[in-house]
Amino acid sequence: MEREGGGKERFEMRRLEISDKSKGFIELLQQLSVCDSVSDEGFKERFEEINKNGENHMIYVIEDEEKKKIIATGCLFIEKKFLRNCGKVGHIEDIVVDSEARGLKLGQKVVEFLSEKARSIGCYKVILDCDEKNVGFYEKCGFQQKGIEMALYF
Numbered sequence: 001m002e003r004e005g006g007g008k009e010r011f012e013m014r015r016l017e018i019s020d021k022s023k024g025f026i027e028l029l030q031q032l033s034v035c036d037s038v039s040d041e042g043f044k045e046r047f048e049e050i051n052k053n054g055e056n057h058m059i060y061v062i063e064d065e066e067k068k069k070i071i072a073t074g075c076l077f078i079e080k081k082f083l084r085n086c087g088k089v090g091h092i093e094d095i096v097v098d099s100e101a102r103g104l105k106l107g108q109k110v111v112e113f114l115s116e117k118a119r120s121i122g123c124y125k126v127i128l129d130c131d132e133k134n135v136g137f138y139e140k141c142g143f144q145q146k147g148i149e150m151a152l153y154f
Contacts, residue, residue: 011071011106013113016059018047023063024098025070032096053077055121059094060113062106071098074110076117076126090118090126111141 016025021043029035038046050057055078062072075093080086092114097107118126129149130138139145 010066011062011064011104011109013060013062013110016047016050016061016073018044020061020063020070023068023070025061025073028070028073028096028098029094031099032094056080058117060110062110064101069098071101072096072106072110074114076114078118078121078123084124088118088121088123090114090121090123092118092126092128095128107137108141111138115142 021038021040026035026038026043050059057075057077059073059075061070063069064071074095077091077093079089079091081089092111095107095110097104097110115126127146128138128143135145
C-alpha cells in the first residue's frame, strides 16, 4: 500500500471505533446494500453489542487519515462447530470500498487481512457469499467457487 515518509502504511486496517460513525462508516455501508441512517444512540448500542462478542464478531475498517474518512470495511464472524473436532469457520461479510478509493487494492487488503485473522484464531476455513459479478475479485484473493448459495429473506 501507499507509504508516508516514516515508512508507515497510509491505509492501515484497524477495528471499528465508536467515532467511525462520524467518519462516514454508515455512508460507506450504503454503497454496498440497504442501510438506513442510524442514530448516534442506535450506533452506540449496536457497536457495544458487537464488541461484547470479542473475536467472534469483528468489524475492521481502513481510514483515509488525510480525509478523516472510512474508505473500506469488512466483517469477520466466527462460527463454532462440533464438526472437525469442534472446529471454527470464519465468515467474511460486508466488504465494501468507497467508490472514490477503488483501484487501490483496498478490497483485496481487507479480504486478505480477514482471511489471515481467521487462520490465526484457528479457523479451518473461511467462507463468504458474493454476487456473480464479484467472483473474479474473490478468485484473485484465493477463493474458489464451492456449492450454491441459498437465502430466505424476511
